[in-house]
Amino acid sequence: MRHLYIHIPFCHRRCAYCDFNTYANMDDRIDAYVQALCAELGMLARQVTPGPPASSEAAALRPTVFLGGGTPTMLSLGQMERVLAAAAALVPLEGAEITSEANPGTVLGRDYLRGLRALGFNRLSMGVQSLHNPTLRILGRIHTAEEARQSYAEAREAGFDNLNLDFIFGLPGQDQAQWEATLDTVASWDVAHFSLYSLILEERTPLYAQVTAGRVSVPDDDAAAAMYEAAIERLGAAGYVQYEISNWVRPGEAPEVLPGTPARACHHNLAYWLNSDYIAAGAGAHGHLYPRRYSDILGIDDYISAVGAGRLPVAEVTELTPHDLWAETMMMGMRLNAGVGEAHFAARCGLSLEAAYGEALADLAGQGLVERAAARVRLTPRGRMLGNRVFERFL
Numbered sequence: 001m002r003h004l005y006i007h008i009p010f011c012h013r014r015c016a017y018c019d020f021n022t023y024a025n026m027d028d029r030i031d032a033y034v035q036a037l038c039a040e041l042g043m044l045a046r047q048v049t050p051g052p053p054a055s056s057e058a059a060a061l062r063p064t065v066f067l068g069g070g071t072p073t074m075l076s077l078g079q080m081e082r083v084l085a086a087a088a089a090l091v092p093l094e095g096a097e098i099t100s101e102a103n104p105g106t107v108l109g110r111d112y113l114r115g116l117r118a119l120g121f122n123r124l125s126m127g128v129q130s131l132h133n134p135t136l137r138i139l140g141r142i143h144t145a146e147e148a149r150q151s152y153a154e155a156r157e158a159g160f161d162n163l164n165l166d167f168i169f170g171l172p173g174q175d176q177a178q179w180e181a182t183l184d185t186v187a188s189w190d191v192a193h194f195s196l197y198s199l200i201l202e203e204r205t206p207l208y209a210q211v212t213a214g215r216v217s218v219p220d221d222d223a224a225a226a227m228y229e230a231a232i233e234r235l236g237a238a239g240y241v242q243y244e245i246s247n248w249v250r251p252g253e254a255p256e257v258l259p260g261t262p263a264r265a266c267h268h269n270l271a272y273w274l275n276s277d278y279i280a281a282g283a284g285a286h287g288h289l290y291p292r293r294y295s296d297i298l299g300i301d302d303y304i305s306a307v308g309a310g311r312l313p314v315a316e317v318t319e320l321t322p323h324d325l326w327a328e329t330m331m332m333g334m335r336l337n338a339g340v341g342e343a344h345f346a347a348r349c350g351l352s353l354e355a356a357y358g359e360a361l362a363d364l365a366g367q368g369l370v371e372r373a374a375a376r377v378r379l380t381p382r383g384r385m386l387g388n389r390v391f392e393r394f395l
């Protein structure tokens with residue numbers, strides 16, 4: 001297998017906007033969880049037969065291990081080492097992209113960061129979210145803007161040059177000038193990679209309740225769209241390449257992975273966008289081994305018990321049809337600026353793009369929403385703004 005996602009469902013405190021499968025005040029379970037996780041990885045290594053990459057584009061990706069959460073950096077270095085050793089039974093770590101998400105409030109200084117680097121982690125993804133302290137407080141983040149900047153600087157000093165920073169726009173109290181100032185500041189930090197997301201108000205979160213009760217206001221859709229356009233303009237002017245709807249990377253010396261996709265793009269996420277197979281492990285993790293998707297048990301204690309009883313902690317399996325595979329290959333791939341390659345589609349789906357979607361693509365091209373060139377199909381700038389009109393044609 002070439003791609004592995006590992007979920008670490010612990011956080012010091014839940015952020016006001018978060019609906020991920022993560023739990024606060026359960027730190028006393030971390031060690032038992034790591035033990036269960038390693039056992040699950042061992043079971044998966046015995047049961048999953050890796051297939052070849054689906055296409056030459058998929059084969060160009062590095063193998064990847066991605067620790068997400070939650071807050072993986074709540075694990076000690078010893079626990080991280082155990083997890084990576086168990087992951088090595090599934091994914092070849094030699095030459096792999098090995099990422100951990102990191103909350104700047106939990107990255108415990110240079111020694112911890114150097115330790116991660118020494119274990120083999122070669123990419124960090126830090127959730128900074130905002131450089132505005134009042135906003136960080138409303139979001140319930142456990143760090144200030146200065147602490148985030150300092151964690152980033154320490155990570156660089158510890159040898160992490162392939163580093164992503166996450167930011168959110170459309171935040172409570174945020175205006176265009178504040179967002180543009182944030183973009184200009186971080187563009188001067190020499191960061192390898194940015195992921196910028198528009199705030200999504202998820203039901204059942206404290207922030208959703210505050211906004212619907214009128215206690216907190218957020219920018220409207222037009223204002224958020226203007227912020228997105230400012231990101232495209234300012235990061236582009238600072239030399240970043242936008243290779244996916246929400247992702248920007250600095251170009252480097254190495255050859256591109258896909259057309260318009262520099263080598264330091266996130267290979268793990270590229271595996272998702274190429275609709276590749278990947279294994280997932282950990283409470284609530286979602287895996288994709290065509291013709292199935294599966295998800296693990298959500299709760300930490302239930303997860304530990306299931307693994308302790310010697311069974312794979314799978315909660316749900318969804319059987320996929322060939323048509324699901326075609327549609328997902330299109331909807332994921334069209335998020336990329338490179339779009340979908342005809343050869344990749346044919347190799348992954350077993351029929352030509354023309355046979356699956358020729359008529360729909362001709363119609364969408366006629367409306368100026370997609371363009372076809374060099375054996376690829378991609379969204380036009382207008383198609384990007386009206387993505388839903390395009391995606392519904394693949395379902």
Ligand code: SF4
Nearest residue numbers: 011014015018069070
């Ligand atoms: S740190 Fe991340 S995963 Fe944890 S509560 Fe906040 S947003 Fe959710």
